Amino acid sequence: MLEILHYEFMQNAWVAGILASIACGMIGTYVVVKRISFISGGISHAAFGGIGLGYFLGINPMIGAMVFGVASAVGLGIISKRTHQHEETVIGVLWSMGMALGIIFIYLTPGYAPDLMSYLFGDILMVPRMDLMMMAILDGMIMVIVFLFYKEFLAFCFDEEFCAAMGVPVYPLYLLLLCLISLTVVTLIRVVGIILVMALLIIPPSISRRFTHHLGKMMCISIALGMAFTTLGLWLSYQFSLPSGAVIILVAGINFLLFAFIPKTIFLVKLKCLIGHFTGEAYLDEK
Amino acid sequence: MNNELVKLNQISISFDKICVLKDVNLTIKQGDFVGIIGPNGGGKTTLLKVILGLLKPTTGKRLVAGNCILGYVPQYSQFERDFPIRVWDVVLMGRLGRRMIFKRYDNTDRKMAEDALEAVDMVPFKNYQVSKLSGGQRQRVMIARALAAQPKMLLLDEPTANVDCQHGYDLYELLKKLNDERVTIVMVSHDMSAISTYVKQIACVNKTLFYHDSKEITTEMLEATYGCSFELLGHGIPHRVLKKHKENEWDVRNSTL
Numbered sequence: 001m002l003e004i005l006h007y008e009f010m011q012n013a014w015v016a017g018i019l020a021s022i023a024c025g026m027i028g029t030y031v032v033v034k035r036i037s038f039i040s041g042g043i044s045h046a047a048f049g050g051i052g053l054g055y056f057l058g059i060n061p062m063i064g065a066m067v068f069g070v071a072s073a074v075g076l077g078i079i080s081k082r083t084h085q086h087e088e089t090v091i092g093v094l095w096s097m098g099m100a101l102g103i104i105f106i107y108l109t110p111g112y113a114p115d116l117m118s119y120l121f122g123d124i125l126m127v128p129r130m131d132l133m134m135m136a137i138l139d140g141m142i143m144v145i146v147f148l149f150y151k152e153f154l155a156f157c158f159d160e161e162f163c164a165a166m167g168v169p170v171y172p173l174y175l176l177l178l179c180l181i182s183l184t185v186v187t188l189i190r191v192v193g194i195i196l197v198m199a200l201l202i203i204p205p206s207i208s209r210r211f212t213h214h215l216g217k218m219m220c221i222s223i224a225l226g227m228a229f230t231t232l233g234l235w236l237s238y239q240f241s242l243p244s245g246a247v248i249i250l251v252a253g254i255n256f257l258l259f260a261f262i263p264k265t266i267f268l269v270k271l272k273c274l275i276g277h278f279t280g281e282a283y284l285d286e287k
Numbered sequence: 288m289n290n291e292l293v294k295l296n297q298i299s300i301s302f303d304k305i306c307v308l309k310d311v312n313l314t315i316k317q318g319d320f321v322g323i324i325g326p327n328g329g330g331k332t333t334l335l336k337v338i339l340g341l342l343k344p345t346t347g348k349r350l351v352a353g354n355c356i357l358g359y360v361p362q363y364s365q366f367e368r369d370f371p372i373r374v375w376d377v378v379l380m381g382r383l384g385r386r387m388i389f390k391r392y393d394n395t396d397r398k399m400a401e402d403a404l405e406a407v408d409m410v411p412f413k414n415y416q417v418s419k420l421s422g423g424q425r426q427r428v429m430i431a432r433a434l435a436a437q438p439k440m441l442l443l444d445e446p447t448a449n450v451d452c453q454h455g456y457d458l459y460e461l462l463k464k465l466n467d468e469r470v471t472i473v474m475v476s477h478d479m480s481a482i483s484t485y486v487k488q489i490a491c492v493n494k495t496l497f498y499h500d501s502k503e504i505t506t507e508m509l510e511a512t513y514g515c516s517f518e519l520l521g522h523g524i525p526h527r528v529l530k531k532h533k534e535n536e537w538d539v540r541n542s543t544l
Contacts, residue, residue: 033370084303148389155380158370165339165359166384166436213371213416
């Protein structure tokens with residue numbers, strides 16, 4: 001298995017998977033506990049407009065995606081607060097408008113977009129060094145922000161209204177969380193592509209929440225799971241010459257189903273004890 | 288404002304041009320135990336949120352004494368049951384307003400949280416996940432969270448909505464104990480018998496507010512508030528009826544209104 005890491009593109013691919021897992025383990029945890037996976041879907045699809053714009057202007061599409069992602073996140077927050085539209089309506093509109101803009105930009109760009117598919121479905125084998133740097137920087141930013149605002153985000157996710165009553169600026173915090181989601185989406189685009197982002201964001205935390213009831217530990221387990229899924233998916237896609245993004249998602253999805261359908265078996269209890277042993281969490285029996 | 292903690296002055300509030308509260312005046316003093324009653328949709332919760340500052344009134348003024356910290360115990364149904372969080376972390380949340388952004392909770396915060404848990408008798412459950420608690424226990428944790436901020440005033444929105452009878456009684460006893468320790472309490476409730484037993488002042492809300500600086504509920508008040516005629520427990524002399532109940536009679540009179 002190790003010999004495949006001799007290729008430089010494989011090294012890059014693996015590092016990209018690891019970097020993406022860090023961002024999505026942390027932010028995915030918030031997405032799952034706050035139940036805003038639809039929002040993250042909306043933001044990731046809106047980012048496609050930015051990829052199109054990147055092509056059109058001849059700049060790195062990842063930068064376009066980042067700008068569009070953050071703009072749609074802030075826009076979503078502002079529109080749903082200022083107008084009387086329901087949030088999910090606004091998400092649906094942004095979702096399809098971003099995609100439409102992307103298609104128009106790409107249509108207007110002379111020539112054709114050779115690696116368009118790789119942005120839609122991810123092509124981890126084609127990650128340039130430059131993008132790895134960008135992913136690492138985004139990871140760092142996300143980590144610092146999550147660390148600084150840990151207690152505020154926890155309280156915000158748990159009980160928004162109480163937070164507001166305590167004088168915490170809830171609305172800016174919400175916008176910040178949406179921006180973090182859009183940055184995470186950008187790191188994930190290279191690995192699994194816009195269309196498949198949601199799965200990698202949601203699956204690791206939804207498995208890890210069964211093993212812990214501590215948000216920070218949930219993040220750590222999610223990161224580990226994400227790393228395992230991307231690594232295994234990458235290896236399988238290499239072995240069977242299949243598209244890497246899709247294989248990674250399938251690996252994650254199958255694991256999700258496995259964990260969902262084997263509730264409270266001896267295996268799960270043992271695993272729980274094992275993880276509890278590492279995270280120092282004493283398990284109270286399920287009453 | 289000597290011992291006045293919160294003062295609402297001619298407050299009106301409307302949502303989408305529908306008036307919910309109109310010309311409400313209310314003064315809450317140190318040591319009060321105010322029960323807010325009224326029909327569904329009458330604006331009880333809105334009034335509570337105006338006092339808390341969560342809702343901005345359309346017109347009118349809300350004054351809060353400078354040193355007055357408000358503790359809030361929201362209606363239970365608002366948060367998700369299986370959220371991955373321990374009792375201890377929930378209670379620490381009460382310290383949020385006292386801790387700057389970027390700063391972690393320190394030993395003072397932990398001490399306050401510990402004291403708050405002790406006040407509601409929930410220390411043994413410190414490491415439990417919130418979803419493993421019963422309705423009454425969860426409500427105690429929410430009260431502990433509010434107490435952790437060391438509030439002068441505690442505001443509760445239907446504290447016994449998801450709690451069975453005996454635990455509801457325990458909860459009111461706890462509030463009474465806190466009130467005796469000089470915590471001002473403002474409580475929205477449907478539970479008339481509890482209101483008459485524990486509460487010192489009564490506010491009837493149905494768009495407008497009728498405030499009684501005593502715990503006696505009069506038929507006039509109820510009729511004006513609920514908009515239909517009332518016969519209070521059928522005892523004959525309306526003005527006396529909800530008065531002078533002993534605390535241990537509580538569960539016998541649970542089915543009124």
